[in-house]
Amino acid sequence: MADHDPVTIGIVSISDRASSGVYEDKGLPALKEWLGRALKNPLTFQERLIPDEKERISATLIELVDAGCSLVLTTGGTGPAPRDVTPEATLLAIADKEMPGFGEQMRQISLRFVPTAILSRQVAVIRGKSLVLNLPGQPKSIQETLEGLKEDGRQVVPGIFAAVPYCVDLIGGPYLETNDEVCKGFRPKSAIRVK
Numbered sequence: 001m002a003d004h005d006p007v008t009i010g011i012v013s014i015s016d017r018a019s020s021g022v023y024e025d026k027g028l029p030a031l032k033e034w035l036g037r038a039l040k041n042p043l044t045f046q047e048r049l050i051p052d053e054k055e056r057i058s059a060t061l062i063e064l065v066d067a068g069c070s071l072v073l074t075t076g077g078t079g080p081a082p083r084d085v086t087p088e089a090t091l092l093a094i095a096d097k098e099m100p101g102f103g104e105q106m107r108q109i110s111l112r113f114v115p116t117a118i119l120s121r122q123v124a125v126i127r128g129k130s131l132v133l134n135l136p137g138q139p140k141s142i143q144e145t146l147e148g149l150k151e152d153g154r155q156v157v158p159g160i161f162a163a164v165p166y167c168v169d170l171i172g173g174p175y176l177e178t179n180d181e182v183c184k185g186f187r188p189k190s191a192i193r194v195k
């Protein structure tokens with residue numbers, strides 16, 4: 001059976017300059033492109049491009065969770081600069097639970113690409129039936145963190161997305177199915193849906 005659960009995904013680009021038109025936003029296109037390649041499910045995106053403002057970020061994340069997004073991905077605003085407040089907006093205002101493994105793994109992956117990876121304070125949280133993940137702002141970091149590092153086709157460091165489908169199962173969301181050549185989602189055998 002080729003049917004896959006439909007899924008609504010919130011994608012949020014957080015950048016003062018992209019949201020005010022100083023430069024073109026590359027975060028939302030990069031997120032859509034990668035998720036479209038990685039998932040077999042029919043996808044609906046809810047897109048937002050907003051400045052680095054804590055209240056605005058929290059309100060946007062809450063709105064997307066309330067709109068039924070099973071997954072919400074942010075990009076940008078995770079660094080140490082005064083206006084980088086995405087982790088605070090994600091944690092303090094909207095989290096039911098923190099999921100520290102995602103941020104830890106992202107920094108491990110990113111260290112294979114840039115030594116400044118440790119400057120990214122990204123977090124992941126559960127709110128209701130939604131998983132909210134912060135990614136760094138550099139557009140190329142989206143693929144790097146979601147997909148991990150491959151060398152000669154071999155997965156050297158797993159991307160964080162490998163753990164997303166099972167996490168979404170556990171919070172009562174749709175059954176996400178990955179294109180394994182992009183990113184192989186991992187589930188324990190007992191959680192694999194029989195076709």
Ligand SMILES: Nc1ncnc2c1ncn2[C@@H]1O[C@H](COP(=O)(O)OP(=O)(O)OP(=O)(O)O)[C@@H](O)[C@H]1O
Pocket residue numbers: 013014015016017018023024025026027028052076077078079081137138139
């Ligand atoms: N949404 C985006 N679209 C295109 N490029 C971006 C975007 N966000 C970040 N970048 C690029 O990545 C770099 C580092 O991102 P960072 O989030 O630290 O930006 P920033 O210096 O805080 O500024 P801003 O919030 O105005 O994007 C930026 O200088 C820019 O070159």
Ligand SMILES: Nc1nc2c(c(=O)[nH]1)N[C@H]1C(S)=C(S)[C@@H](COP(=O)(O)O)O[C@H]1N2
Pocket residue numbers: 075076077078079080084109110113114116117118119120121135136137138140141142144145
């Ligand atoms: N994979 C990856 N992670 C990365 C980067 C990158 O280029 N690739 N840039 C780093 C840098 S320079 C910073 S300052 C932090 C925070 O970035 P942000 O404020 O754009 O979210 O992410 C880090 N993580």
